[in-house]
Amino acid sequence: xxxxxxxxxxxxxxxxxxxxxxxxxxxxxxxxxxxxxxxxxxxxxxxxxxxxxxxxxxxxxxxxxxxxxxxxxxxxxxxxxxxxxxxxxxxxxxxxxxxxxxxxxxxxxxxxxxxxxxxxxxxxxxxxxxxxxxxxxxxxxxxxxxxxxxxxxxxxxxxxxxxxxxxxxxxxxxxxxxxxxxxxxxxxxxxxxxxxxxxxxxxxxxxxxxxxxxxxxxxxxxxxxxxxxxxxxxxxxxxxxxxxxxxxxxxxxxxxxxxxxxxxxxxxxxxxxxxxxxxxxxxxxxxxxxxxxxxxxxxxxxxxxxxxxxxxxxxxxxxxxxxxxxxxxxxxxxxxxxxxxxxxxxxxxxxxxxxxxxxxxxxxxxxxxxxxxxxxxxxxxxxxxxxxxxxxxxxxxxxxxxxxxxxxxxxxxxxxxxxxxxxxxxxxx
Amino acid sequence: xxxxxxxxxxxxxxxxxxxxxxxxxxxxxxxxxxxxxxxxxxxxxxxxxxxxxxxxxxxxxxxxxxxxxxxxxxxxxxxxxxxxxxxxxxxxxxxxxxxxxxxxxxxxxxxxxxxxxxxxxxxxxxxxxxxxxxxxxxxxxxxxxxxxxxxxxxxxxxxxxxxxxxxxxxxxxxxxxxxxxxxxxxxxxxxxxxxxxxxxxxxxxxxxxxxxxxxxxxxxxxxxxxxxxxxxxxxxxxxxxxxxxxxxxxxxxxxxxxxxxxxxxxxxxxxxxxxxxxxxx
Numbered sequence: 001x002x003x004x005x006x007x008x009x010x011x012x013x014x015x016x017x018x019x020x021x022x023x024x025x026x027x028x029x030x031x032x033x034x035x036x037x038x039x040x041x042x043x044x045x046x047x048x049x050x051x052x053x054x055x056x057x058x059x060x061x062x063x064x065x066x067x068x069x070x071x072x073x074x075x076x077x078x079x080x081x082x083x084x085x086x087x088x089x090x091x092x093x094x095x096x097x098x099x100x101x102x103x104x105x106x107x108x109x110x111x112x113x114x115x116x117x118x119x120x121x122x123x124x125x126x127x128x129x130x131x132x133x134x135x136x137x138x139x140x141x142x143x144x145x146x147x148x149x150x151x152x153x154x155x156x157x158x159x160x161x162x163x164x165x166x167x168x169x170x171x172x173x174x175x176x177x178x179x180x181x182x183x184x185x186x187x188x189x190x191x192x193x194x195x196x197x198x199x200x201x202x203x204x205x206x207x208x209x210x211x212x213x214x215x216x217x218x219x220x221x222x223x224x225x226x227x228x229x230x231x232x233x234x235x236x237x238x239x240x241x242x243x244x245x246x247x248x249x250x251x252x253x254x255x256x257x258x259x260x261x262x263x264x265x266x267x268x269x270x271x272x273x274x275x276x277x278x279x280x281x282x283x284x285x286x287x288x289x290x291x292x293x294x295x296x297x298x299x300x301x302x303x304x305x306x307x308x309x310x311x312x313x314x315x316x317x318x319x320x321x322x323x324x325x326x327x328x329x330x331x332x333x334x335x336x337x338x339x340x341x342x343x344x345x346x347x348x349x350x351x352x353x354x355x356x357x358x359x360x361x362x363x364x365x366x367x368x369x370x371x372x373x374x375x376x377x378x379x380x381x382x383x384x385x386x387x388x389x390x391x392x393x394x395x396x397x398x399x400x401x402x403x404x405x406x407x408x409x410x411x412x413x414x415x416x417x418x419x420x421x422x423x424x425x426x427x428x429x
Numbered sequence: 430x431x432x433x434x435x436x437x438x439x440x441x442x443x444x445x446x447x448x449x450x451x452x453x454x455x456x457x458x459x460x461x462x463x464x465x466x467x468x469x470x471x472x473x474x475x476x477x478x479x480x481x482x483x484x485x486x487x488x489x490x491x492x493x494x495x496x497x498x499x500x501x502x503x504x505x506x507x508x509x510x511x512x513x514x515x516x517x518x519x520x521x522x523x524x525x526x527x528x529x530x531x532x533x534x535x536x537x538x539x540x541x542x543x544x545x546x547x548x549x550x551x552x553x554x555x556x557x558x559x560x561x562x563x564x565x566x567x568x569x570x571x572x573x574x575x576x577x578x579x580x581x582x583x584x585x586x587x588x589x590x591x592x593x594x595x596x597x598x599x600x601x602x603x604x605x606x607x608x609x610x611x612x613x614x615x616x617x618x619x620x621x622x623x624x625x626x627x628x629x630x631x632x633x634x635x636x637x638x639x640x641x642x643x644x645x646x647x648x649x650x651x652x653x654x655x656x657x658x659x660x661x662x663x664x665x666x667x668x669x670x671x672x673x674x675x676x677x678x679x680x681x682x683x684x685x686x687x688x689x690x691x692x693x694x695x696x697x698x699x700x701x702x703x704x705x706x707x708x709x710x
Contacts, residue, residue, distance in 0.1 A: 031652070036665060043665060065652045068664045076649045083562030085571060263479070 028324040030062045031087035035073035035309065037145070037278065045344045049337055053328060060324050070309065074099070077314070081105040086314040089325045094132040094310040095385035095393075097140050098224045102387060106312045108138035112319075112326040121330060125350050128380035133310055135223065141310030142329050143350035145341075147276045148304050148373050148380055149210050151297065152283055155290040157182055157193065157271040168272075168294025172214070172240060175272070175297045179250030182271040195250030197270040198241065199258040204400040205384055205393050206307060207274050210296045211237035213303025213381040219396070224386040225428040229396060229418040230411070237299075238403050238410040246406075254405055262286070276307065277373040280346035284367065293369035295376045302379035308347065339363070348373045386421075387428040395420045472680040479675045492680035499677070500662035501654050502684065509658040512574050512647075513637045519582040520636055521629065527583075528591030529617050533603070543592075549585030558649060565650060572652045581640065587632055594628040595621050627703035634693075634700055641689055659685040 032050065036042045043066055050064040067073035070093045077090045078100075086105060100106045113122055125133075125143050133141035155165035161181040169175040179195025186192050198207055205219075212219055217233040220226065228234060244251040258275075265273045266287055274296065283291060296304045311329045313322055331337065338354040341347065343363050354360055355374060364370050386392045399417035402408040408416075471479050472493070478486045496502075530536070531543050561580045562571075570576040598621060606616050622629075644660040651657045663685055666678045693700065 063652065066661075066665070068648050068661070072645075072648055072664065075645070079558055079562050079649050082559045083566055085562075085566050 027058075028060050028320050030060060030089060030321060030324055030328065032062055032064050032328075033067040033073055033077055033087045033090040033092075034064060035067055035070045035091060037070055037309070041344050042145075045341060049332055049341070053331055057327075060328070062328060078103060078105065081314060081316065084316070086316050088314055088317045088321045089328065090312055090314065091144055091309040092312055094129075094141055094143070094146070094306070094308065095383050095389055097132065097135065097310070097312075098385060098387045099389050100312060101135070101140065105315055106140055107315050107317075107322070108140050109142060109313060109326065109329075110138050112313065112322040113139075118326070118330075124353065126352070126377050128306055128377040128382075129350050131222070131382035132306060132385055141312055142333060144309055144311050144329075144333065145345070145347045146306055146308040146310075146350055147278045147347055148306050148376055149207055149274050149276055149296060150304075150372055150376065151272055151274055151294045152265060152279075153272040153292050153294065154265070154268065154287075155292050157268070157289075158292075161271075165290070165292065168292055169297045170294075171297050172299050176244070176248050176250065179244070179248065179272070183250055191249075191252075193268055194252050194270045195248075196244065196272040196274070197251060197256055197261055197264060198244070198274045199256045199261045200400065200404050201255050201257045201259075203258075203393070203397060204255075204404070205396045206305060208237065208241065208396075208400055209305035209381065209384060210274065210303065211241055211299075213305060213379070214296060214299040214301065215303075216300040218381045219384045220386050220392075222382075224389075225425045227384075227386060227392065227396075227418060227421045227425065229399070229421060230415045235411045235414055238400065238414060240299075241400075242403055242406075242410060255401060277348055278308070278346050280370060280373075281344075282346070284369075291369075293372045295372060295379070302376065304376050304380050305383045306377075306380050307383050335360075342370075346370075348377070386425060388424050391424055392421050395424075468679040468682055471676045472683050474676065476674060476676045492676045493684065495677050496666075496681035496684060499681070500665050502659065502662055504654055505657060505659040505662040506688075508574060508656060509641060509660075512577055512658055513640045515574065516578045516581055516640050517633055517636055519578065520584050520587050521633075523583050524587035524591050524632075525617070525622065527588045528595055529621060531588065531592045532595035546585045546588050549583075550589070554580065555645065558646060561646070562650065571650060572656055574651075574656050576650045577643075577647045577656070577658070578640075580646070584636070587636070590628060590632055591625060594625045598624050627706040630699060630703040631706075638689060641686075 034043075034046050047064055050062050054060065054062050065087070067076045067090070073090065074092050074096050077087060077092060080086050081103070092100065097106075109122065113119060122139050129143035129146050130139070133139060133143060151168050153168050158165040158178075161178075163178055163181060169178045175196060182193065182195040183191060184193040200207070209219060212234050215233045215237045217228060217231050217237075219228055219234065221228075245253045252270075261270075261273050261275055262279055262282055264270050265283070268289075280293070295302050313325050313329075317325065332341075333351065335351070335354045335357045336359070338349045338351065339357050339359045342349040342354065342360070349355060349360065355364070384393060384396070395417045399408075399413040403410045403413045407413075470482075473488050473490070474486045475489055475491070527546070531539065531546075557580070565571050565576040565579070568576075570579070602620050602624075603616050606620050611619060641658075642660060643658075644664070647658050648661050648664070651661070663681055666674070666681055
């Protein structure tokens with residue numbers, strides 16, 4: 001059927017070509033870059049969705065282009081933009097918004113979304129996701145593959161340690177208390193099962209925000225030009241993280257790998273882990289035991305960062321292209337498509353409407369943990385995003401690593417980081 | 430009597446130098462081989478055995494099937510082969526002609542030109558990505574295999590290497606050929622190229638393995654399955670958010686680097702000899 005359809009298209013194309021350039025005057029061409037950050041069916045799902053859209057909209061040729069990791073995608077998009085041939089649309093990390101504005105390569109969605117209906121649509125996303133997508137009163141990004149970290153725990157290990165398997169730790173103190181009960185050692189005193197695992201390789205700043213937010217502090221202001229790394233609450237959060245190993249002995253020492261974390265959880269080397277909701281489908285398929293999902297534990301309140309990618313519209317596009325791009329983004333974030341995407345990947349559907357669809361209701365009834373991430377959004381803070389984002393987050397990452405490995409104490413490391421960040425961000429104030 | 434015992438005692442004497450050398454070589458070889466051994470181990474066993482060593486673990490080819498299906502690798506392989514052979518052919522032709530001119534002819538501006546060629550060795554290709562992109566766009570070549578290859582054809586390294594080799598070839602051989610009535614290009618074809626064969630082989634290996642593994646530029650300049658090389662296909666697996674599946678990643682890595690590894694093992698002797706002769710380390 002598909003090949004028949006294709007050959008029909010080719011014939012139609014040939015006819016159109018022979019009729020002159022009329023056809024190309026009507027069809028709008030869109031290039032759309034997308035990264036893949038979770039394994040499994042992400043790339044296939046995006047391809048299938050764009051194919052479906054093209055089949056329904058004959059006047060738009062949309063070309064979905066896989067662009068590697070998030071890092072590769074932003075490099076590719078920026079190179080193409082500087083080289084004079086940007087894509088019209090790309091999914092890029094939400095936190096790269098300031099960088100893209102600074103490079104002057106994107107336009108706000110408000111430029112194309114002019115009708116009342118469009119404006120209502122812009123307001124239909126969860127506010128937690130929009131904090132990273134708007135600045136100066138304009139909307140630059142539309143949430144798409146967004147996530148938030150949650151705490152996964154091994155119910156069987158909980159039962160074994162005499163804990164209630166239906167309840168994850170609700171506070172910092174509880175996490176330590178549970179952790180101590182969950183740690184298991186062999187006859188030689190070597191730990192065979194740790195209490196908790198909070199990965200810290202590569203980008204420790206992300207999960208660290210889950211601690212800082214619970215302690216009542218965001219790491220940067222909304223304008224992206226002031227950071228609060230050396231705030232006492234932030235220092236206290238880092239001390240708590242370091243003490244999980246140093247004082248309480250419930251987490252493995254040193255830097256903990258991201259990629260190996262789900263595996264360690266499956267193998268029973270840790271009873272709890274903090275990681276992205278992007279892992280839900282993976283854990284569901286591969287955990288050989290019953291597992292639970294809980295919100296990150298609270299200190300002053302609950303708190304967690306958001307993460308993941310937004311849609312951005314690029315500047316060098318014609319008005320028709322911008323309108324077509326907007327139309328596509330509206331379509332792919334609509335409840336039906338959004339539900340398909342969420343179920344395939346585990347990303348958090350960014351609009352309340354999606355959760356009301358029959359498909360999502362059936363999914364969450366069958367798999368209630370999927371709701372935890374959504375409910376946590378109420379307490380979510382924006383992921384750290386500033387001007388010169390790559391450099392500023394690197395400074396924080398280095399400080400966190402230094403504290404975790406014991407090279408420096410928490411307050412010295414964070415003070416130094418704040419001074420370096422100030423030096424970079426001064427010119428943007 | 431003494432004539433008979435002397436060699437015998439020698440053969441029993443412990444040779445420190447040789448033993449150290451051999452042990453060192455073995456240790457280095459094992460260290461080098463370890464990641465490859467791990468890749469082979471995980472690729473042929475179910476994911477359960479990624480971190481467990483068990484000789485009786487069941488063997489499986491499932492990881493390879495999974496990896497092969499994760500991206501259109503058949504097409505990517507074809508593209509990579511077209512790419513590396515195209516680049517190699519282009520480099521051989523351009524570098525040979527340029528090196529011959531620099532080695533054997535006198536013309537105004539020769540030193541300046543040669544310095545410019547050498548300067549190319551100092552510039553990281555990654556810095557030029559935006560400029561190269563602009564050029565390719567101007568030529569209308571974005572999203573073609575030609576666009577991936579073009580910036581690498583006039584290789585400064587290749588010109589330099591071949592010039593050095595050509596200069597070591599005795600001028601008398603050329604004179605003799607000229608006396609026999611050989612043309613300028615005939616001399617190049619009949620004298621210089623045959624004598625520089627080891628250099629070509631060594632340079633060819635470096636070039637092919639470099640372009641086989643190149644990732645960033647191909648990713649940026651191409652958009653479609655029809656033009657992308659295997660390295661871009663491999664990137665599908667580098668999705669750390671969802672937890673890494675080492676068994677599938679390693680299967681994919683073996684698949685993509687396999688042809689190079691096999692080629693190297695087959696032509697190992699020639700490669701090693703030509704490296705020694707050409708002086709590339």
